[in-house]
Amino acid sequence: MAMKTYTLFFILLLANAAFANHYQFIVKETSIERLCKSKKILTVNGKFPGPTIYANKGSTLIVHVYNKSKYNITIHWHGVKQPRNPWSDGPEYITQCPIQPGSQFKQTIILSDEEGTIWWHAHNKWARATVHGAIIVYPNPGHSYPFPKPHAEIPIILGEWWKDSVVEVLKEFVGSGGQPQTSDAFLINGQPGDYYPCSKHGTFKLEIKSGKTYLLRILNAAMHEILFFAIRNHKLTIVGTDGSYTKPLTRDFIAISPGQTFDCLLKANQNPNNFYYMAARAYTNGTNVQFNNSTTTAIIKYQENNYNFNNSPISLPYLPSYYDTPSTINFSVSLRSLASKIHPISVPTKVKTRLVSTVSINLLPCPKNNTRSCQGPNGTRLSASMNNISFLTPPRYNILEAYYYNRVKGVFGADFPDFPPYVFNYTDDVLPLELELPKFGTQVKVLKYNTTVELVLQGTNLVTGLDHPMHLHGYNFYVVGWGLGNFDEKYDPKNYNLVDPPRRNNVVVPKNGWVAIRFRADNPGVWTMHCHIERHLTWGMQTVFIVKNGHKPEEHILPPPHYMPPC
Ligand SMILES: *[C@@H]1O[C@H](CO)[C@@H](O)[C@H](O)[C@H]1NC(C)=O
Ligand SMILES: *[C@@H]1O[C@H](CO)[C@@H](O)[C@H](O)[C@H]1NC(C)=O
Ligand SMILES: *[C@@H]1O[C@H](CO)[C@@H](O)[C@H](O)[C@H]1NC(C)=O
Ligand SMILES: *[C@@H]1O[C@H](CO)[C@@H](O)[C@H](O)[C@H]1NC(C)=O
Ligand SMILES: *[C@@H]1O[C@H](CO)[C@@H](O)[C@H](O)[C@H]1NC(C)=O
Ligand SMILES: *[C@@H]1O[C@H](CO)[C@@H](O)[C@H](O)[C@H]1NC(C)=O
Ligand SMILES: *[C@@H]1O[C@H](CO)[C@@H](O)[C@H](O)[C@H]1NC(C)=O
Ligand SMILES: *[C@@H]1O[C@H](CO)[C@@H](O)[C@H](O)[C@H]1NC(C)=O
Ligand SMILES: *[C@@H]1O[C@H](CO)[C@@H](O)[C@H](O)[C@H]1NC(C)=O
Ligand SMILES: *[C@@H]1O[C@H](CO)[C@@H](O)[C@H](O)[C@H]1NC(C)=O
Ligand SMILES: CC(=O)N[C@H]1CO[C@H](CO)[C@@H](O)[C@@H]1O
Ligand SMILES: [Cu+2]
Numbered sequence: 001m002a003m004k005t006y007t008l009f010f011i012l013l014l015a016n017a018a019f020a021n022h023y024q025f026i027v028k029e030t031s032i033e034r035l036c037k038s039k040k041i042l043t044v045n046g047k048f049p050g051p052t053i054y055a056n057k058g059s060t061l062i063v064h065v066y067n068k069s070k071y072n073i074t075i076h077w078h079g080v081k082q083p084r085n086p087w088s089d090g091p092e093y094i095t096q097c098p099i100q101p102g103s104q105f106k107q108t109i110i111l112s113d114e115e116g117t118i119w120w121h122a123h124n125k126w127a128r129a130t131v132h133g134a135i136i137v138y139p140n141p142g143h144s145y146p147f148p149k150p151h152a153e154i155p156i157i158l159g160e161w162w163k164d165s166v167v168e169v170l171k172e173f174v175g176s177g178g179q180p181q182t183s184d185a186f187l188i189n190g191q192p193g194d195y196y197p198c199s200k201h202g203t204f205k206l207e208i209k210s211g212k213t214y215l216l217r218i219l220n221a222a223m224h225e226i227l228f229f230a231i232r233n234h235k236l237t238i239v240g241t242d243g244s245y246t247k248p249l250t251r252d253f254i255a256i257s258p259g260q261t262f263d264c265l266l267k268a269n270q271n272p273n274n275f276y277y278m279a280a281r282a283y284t285n286g287t288n289v290q291f292n293n294s295t296t297t298a299i300i301k302y303q304e305n306n307y308n309f310n311n312s313p314i315s316l317p318y319l320p321s322y323y324d325t326p327s328t329i330n331f332s333v334s335l336r337s338l339a340s341k342i343h344p345i346s347v348p349t350k351v352k353t354r355l356v357s358t359v360s361i362n363l364l365p366c367p368k369n370n371t372r373s374c375q376g377p378n379g380t381r382l383s384a385s386m387n388n389i390s391f392l393t394p395p396r397y398n399i400l401e402a403y404y405y406n407r408v409k410g411v412f413g414a415d416f417p418d419f420p421p422y423v424f425n426y427t428d429d430v431l432p433l434e435l436e437l438p439k440f441g442t443q444v445k446v447l448k449y450n451t452t453v454e455l456v457l458q459g460t461n462l463v464t465g466l467d468h469p470m471h472l473h474g475y476n477f478y479v480v481g482w483g484l485g486n487f488d489e490k491y492d493p494k495n496y497n498l499v500d501p502p503r504r505n506n507v508v509v510p511k512n513g514w515v516a517i518r519f520r521a522d523n524p525g526v527w528t529m530h531c532h533i534e535r536h537l538t539w540g541m542q543t544v545f546i547v548k549n550g551h552k553p554e555e556h557i558l559p560p561p562h563y564m565p566p567c
Pocket of ligand 11: 067068069070101102103
């Protein structure tokens with residue numbers, strides 16, 4: 001027995017030696033040339049997109065973040081559950097105070113059952129526009145993918161770019177009360193591509209070999225837009241999402257929301273003498289919502305191809321129209337968990353805690369002393385809410401430390417409602433204007449350890465119906481149901497998928513529709529849930545779950561690290 005343990009330990013050591021377990025993240029301003037000009041942006045290690053982290057399933061990483069910029073920063077490990085370790089989760093003023101200029105924070109990233117592609121990004125203000133990168137989690141040593149081993153793996157990071165500094169874009173946005181300045185480009189691996197001025201030379205190029213299969217690890221790091229993504233003449237076979245495997249799903253295009261990831265197999269099975277574009281552009285279907293309608297591209301070249309692409313015509317793939325809601329819904333509801341013997345799932349079948357929350361856009365009346373700040377519809381200020389509460393981020397402390405030390409009163413309240421405070425026809429075409437006004441507050445929902453939660457997220461047509469990609473920290477959840485219109489608690493649960501629902505950390509509540517998610521609250525901590533469309537988050541579409549400790553010591557939040565950034 002002792003011998004066996006020893007051997008296992010030795011093998012683990014060897015296997016883990018393949019990847020670094022320690023990373024240094026230097027946050028600093030770096031000049032990057034895009035769209036004909038050079039601009040200083042916040043980066044990690046001078047890279048844009050930032051460095052990729054490689055790890056084995058279940059390993060623990062240490063990332064030492066040094067802030068050598070003049071801005072506050074925090075880093076979140078998106079899709080990492082961080083069992084019992086909210087201390088390194090990252091959202092500013094929720095689990096920590098920011099890492100201030102000149103200071104540092106050693107973060108511990110505890111991987112558990114995540115396998116596939118997840119990512120990291122800044123989680124304060126709008127810094128994540130340029131501070132983000134992929135995390136690739138490989139199967140445990142001795143295990144393989146539940147699909148044929150790909151010839152190579154390529155991160156495809158979709159992004160969004162402003163010519164102005166995002167700090168200024170955010171300031172102007174908050175000051176105006178209206179919509180943010182639309183972005184100037186979308187990006188594939190940091191590059192806008194051939195359809196933007198001065199960008200041809202930098203266009204990302206992927207070389208593939210006829211007959212081989214490639215694994216594209218696609219993530220959407222854009223700030224505001226759900227994106228359609230496709231490759232000319234090639235199909236994509238989705239095999240994973242948000243760090244969990246799916247049943248293979250083969251499609252001509254994908255729809256990917258900010259915050260989501262997809263692992264897709266690409267077969268090099270087309271005429272090698274052509275060049276092919278991969279391309280992405282926005283999807284949004286709301287009244288008076290502005291977005292940039294341009295297309296970002298990258299080029300696929302076969303190794304066997306001897307032509308010079310500078311004089312070869314390249315064609316774009318088909319992408320659905322900007323407003324094509326049915327296509328996005330069709331795609332996202334077609335996903336199924338792999339749910340195999342080796343990759344089992346455990347969907348809670350008995351629900352102890354039932355919650356329903358609306359997700360709404362709201363309007364605020366114009367303050368008399370600052371009418372310039374009212375560029376929302378009809379001279380109002382735009383806002384957003386869950387269960388009619390527009391979330392106020394604590395200004396001077398963070399919820400985790402306030403909760404853990406039980407010292408600081410008044411940082412948050414525990415009154416997030418279990419159900420919408422007012423029941424109405426949420427998705428009616430015309431709604432009374434008085435309903436558009438939200439309340440404000442820092443209200444959390446406290447959950448008992450190990451309770452089984454069903455949360456129905458109900459979109460509303462207040463101001464405008466829109467899709468909302470809702471992201472939960474600290475958990476993966478199962479998407480057991482969805483529908484258009486209003487959730488009907490009598491009939492809809494009968495159609496739930498409790499057999500192989502997709503396991504995700506970010507699900508789109510469809511425009512004027514709902515989704516039902518389930519999870520077991522077995523990770524004590526302070527975990528935010530919010531819309532991953534950045535302007536909606538800024539407007540307050542957010543809440544926080546506090547999951548209490550269980551009885552046993554191994555069901556408690558881990559002790560805090562020796563050093564947490566102070567406020
Ligand atoms: C979209 O981006 C392009 C290229 O930067 C720019 O020319 C155009 O004005 C933008 N469109 C909108 C609607 O902002
Ligand atoms: C994109 O937006 C611009 C500016 O609003 C508009 O002129 C153009 O027609 C739009 N293009 C498409 C393809 O919708
Ligand atoms: C936009 O959304 C509405 C539902 O709110 C839908 O009826 C309409 O078909 C969508 N537009 C398109 C072009 O799909
Ligand atoms: C969803 O899309 C697939 C692939 O395009 C198509 O075969 C299927 O009919 C669509 N399903 C619905 C319900 O529209
Ligand atoms: C406007 O008044 C509110 C409260 O009366 C105050 O908090 C705010 O600072 C004032 N804003 C300006 C621009 O004076
Ligand atoms: C809610 O509004 C929709 C759209 O106007 C309508 O079709 C539906 O019948 C309404 N539901 C109820 C229960 O009134
Ligand atoms: C939200 O709360 C505000 C303030 O109490 C109220 O005026 C509004 O009608 C409420 N809206 C909804 C949808 O509950
Ligand atoms: C959590 O609840 C499940 C089902 O009720 C139970 O089987 C399990 O033992 C519980 N786990 C703990 C640690 O309490
Ligand atoms: C703006 O005001 C008009 C007239 O009162 C109203 O019909 C419209 O719904 C309002 N728009 C919004 C987004 O509230
Ligand atoms: C940076 O964080 C500190 C600590 O919370 C805060 O006092 C300061 O105002 C922040 N700076 C900016 C520019 O937000
Ligand atoms: C200690 C440290 O890294 N300080 C840096 C903080 O940010 C300023 C502004 O960029 C730098 O000049 C300092 O070197
Ligand atoms: Cu949203």
